[in-house]
Amino acid sequence: MKKIMKAAVAATLMLSMTACGSSDGTSDANTKVGIIQLTEHPALDASYEGFMDALNEAGYTEENTSFDYQNASNDLSNCDTIADKLVSDGNDLIYAIATPAAQSVAGKTSDIPIVVSAVTDPAESGLVDSNEEPGTNVTGASDLTPVSEQIDLLKQLLPDAKKIAIMYCSSEDNSILQAELAQEAAQKAGLEYEIATVSDSNMIQQVTESLIGKVDAIYIPTDNLLAEGMSTVAQVANANNLPCIVGEEGMTENGGLGTYGIDYYELGKLAGQQAVAILNGEKTAAETPIAYLPAEQCTLTINKGVADELGITIPADLLESATVIE
Structure with a gap:
């Protein structure tokens, strides 16, 4: 009986050790990752896809990791409800896509590591002590876009423009910051x-x-509410010969004239790489600076169909270097 009991204990220990780690040491069978996304539109969807690909490539797959994806449908009360759930479920890490989602979950826990993306300025949004040294349980990848270059693009595509509207959601911190940058850029231009x-x-x-x-x-920056409602803006604006220069590619696909912006899939991958380092125990969120995509990963996108509809001639040099949407 003693031999049988010893064998049983040994077998149990072996199973326990197997459950706690993979053969390459990169993943834990009990790893739980919660994901909260503010709303559904192309930029945020791409950030989610990039994040998942980065984790999968590092060995965190559905075979050994539990992923709990939740979408708040652009409802702040939903954000709070989802944040409560992800925290109470004991996730090892939470990925928050967009500023309101990140603020909701950061307000619920100071212990669980949180990685964010599609957040323009985490420090300004109250998520970290500073973008260089977060000092909290939050880090991530900023989607600060080249606003001045986008205003320059407006001038190149619409050389006769004298006055523009800077349109954004007044309740989104990331949009307020970009609107301020756009005002400065417009004055300089x-x-x-x-x-x-x-x-x-x-x-x-x-x-x-x-x-x-x-x-x-x-001009519309990377604003979540207006990205989701871009087709409504475009339907009215384009019918009245009012071109829109926008903050990211998905908004261009939905009726904007053009953008010079970041690749949100690559932004998600960058955030995913940070998450992998945290899950592997190589770094903590507090000591991981906010990351930014390099300028060479910004892309020029032109909606030629909209340009043709509005009678706008796109300079040949811009067309040659752009991703063109017909």
Whole structure:
């Protein structure tokens, strides 16, 4: 009986050791990763895909890792409910996509590591002590876009433009920051500007219509609410010969004239690589600086179909270097 019991204990220990780690030491069979995404639109979806690919490539797959993906459908109360769930479930790491989602989950835990993406300025958003030295349980990859270059693009595509609207959601910290940068860039470019804000999706059509006849173009940064409602903006604006320069490629696909912006899939991969280092015990969130994509990973995208609809001639040199949407 003693021999049988010893054998049983040994077998149990062996199974326990097997369950706690993979053969290459990169993953734990009990690893739990929670994911909260603010809403569904191409940029945030790409950030999720890039993150998952980075973890899968590092050995964290569905075979040995539990992934709990939750989408808040752009509802802040949903963000809080999801954040409570992900924290109470005891996840080893939480990936938060977009500023409101990140703020919700960071307000629920100071212990679970949180990696964010599609957050323009984590320090300004109250998520970290500083972007260089987070000092909290939060780190991640910023989606700070080249706003001044986007305003320059507007000038190249629309050389006769004199006054623009800077349109954004007044409740998104990331959008407020980019709008301030856009104001500075517009002044330097010799453009007048008018501020146009929305606070919910029901306002998008009305605010867009209010700009007709007042401005020559609309600039929209990487704003989550307007990215989700870009087709509404474009339907009104393009029908009234009011071109939109936007913050990212997905918004261009949905009716914007063009953008010079970051690749959100690569942004997600960058965040995923940070998460891998944390899960592997190589780093902590507190000591991992906020990461930024290099300038060479920014891409020029032109919607030629919209340009043709509005009678805008795109300079040949821009077309040659751009991703062109027909």
